[in-house]
Amino acid sequence: MPKSIQDIIVIGGSAGSLPAILNIVDKLPDNFVTPVVIVLHRLRNVVSDMSRILSASQPNFKIHEPEDKERIKQKHIYIAPQNYHLLIEDDKTISLDYSEAVNYSRPSIDVTFESVAHVFADKTTAILLSGANADGAEGAAVIAKAGGTVIIQDPETSDYPAMPMAALEMVRGALVKTPDEIVDFIRQKC
Amino acid sequence: MMNDKREIGEDDLNDILLILKQKYGYDFSNYARASLSRRLDRFMDTAKLNSIYDLKYNLTNSKEFFAFFLQTVTVNVTEMFRDPVFYKTLRERVLPKLASYPIIKIWHAGCATGEEVYSMCILLHEAGLLERSKIYATDINPVNIEKARTGIISLKNMKEFTHNYIQSGGVNDFSQYYTARYENAIIKKELRKNIVFSQHNLVTDQVFNEFQLICCRNVLIYFNKVLQNNVFHLFYDSLAPMGYMALGMKESLLFTDLRFKFETVSNATKIFRRKA
Secondary structure, three states, X not given: OOOXXXXXXXXEEOOOOHXXXXXXXXXXXXXXXXXXXXXXXXXXXXXXXXXXXHHHHOOOOEEEOOOOOOEOOOOEEEEOOOOOEEEEOOOOEEEEEOOOOEOOEOOOHHHHHHHHHHHHHHHEEEEEOOOOOOOOHHHHHHHHHOOOEEEEXXXXXXXXXXXHHHHHHHOOOOEEEOHHHHHHHHHHOO | XXXXXOOOOHHHXXXXXXXXXXXXXXXXXXXXXXXXXHHHXXXXXXXXXXXXXXXXXXXXXXXXXXXXXXXXXOXXXXXXXXXXXXXXXXXXXXXXXXXXXXXXXXXXXXXXOOHHHHHHHHHHHHOOOHHHEEEEEEEOOHHHHHHHHHOEEEHHXXXXXXXXXXXXXXXXXXXXXXXXXXXXXXXXXXXXXXXXXXXXXXXXXXXXXXXXXXXXXXXXXHEOHHHHHHHHHHHHHHEEEEEEEEEOOOOOOOOOOOHHHEEEEEOOOOEEEEOO
């Protein structure tokens, strides 16, 4: 039997977040097992190389866009497929959803964050990075309310501070960190 | 979507599912819960309902309210030539094979407001196959079917649809396929004449014909694995031997006991073929 998953890291980012995401993924220690879900705003109907770009930087983890109803596993990094919302079911499988955009975004960070909060509650670590709109703020607030940890990229270090700023306004008790501090925080978790 | 949401608990959800099933014959019990719960939440906001009690009361007592509920809770988002690479694969690898049949029967299951059906008709037309094709387009939602029958789509999306069409390998002037009128585009009647629209519920309705191609893209994602498997059985039984089945780009046969009865035509665009 595969080990049952207890905790999860979920990362949301938009404009200007790719360097921070690459840095986090690149520096995950070899003994790190917690599954990671990444929701990144991207163009629609354009073939995306995101999973290939990330895989190139991190050979120790299986990095891919999941298919519908895939079970979440340790040492896997899941990237929300372009043009779908990514939700988590109670049995810790992934459900995809092609409903209306939220905050002009599909995938929407809010949708995934809220869904993760329902299933993983205080076992959730959410990281919200640079971006030009307010997606992710409400979802981060739901995660914080459920007892999870919310880390927001220091707006000073964000190319597009609107997304971190919006989250800072909504989330009580969020940690504010630079990209390097975020990496350190994750490395300490294992 | 609000944070301090009236989260719908398991008991309330089961009550609602029971009302839908007993009063209206719609069985949502095997829909994927994460997205169903989110849709119900969203419906509460849209309908400005303050309590689950109001939702149950209105569902129990008003057919009109139920129609509104069905329209809002089911996902009706669609576009023309969505995932252009899928249509390119259809053009290059599926239609040439379908050309050998005297009559080509195609089923679009879960066609929403019809945009993907019109796209298929354009492909068939360009391949010279439309005249001997019959396209059955079905959806759970009667409002969608009515809209799809009109052939009307919003003009504001046409730029993106045109781009998709070109990406799919289309070489004609896309505007020849519709007539623009005010804010809308009407797909040419000639293209739509072989479509039969009707209501069909994948959860409860049965096989109704035999098809050379079934398209069911981004519908199964809203179902749990049990219901997905049931639908795969329905499709298998509805396909002619060597008939094709097309799913959404992130849907798979991983969770059906029939996976060995299909061969993969294109894994990237999720086109499969029933073994003989």
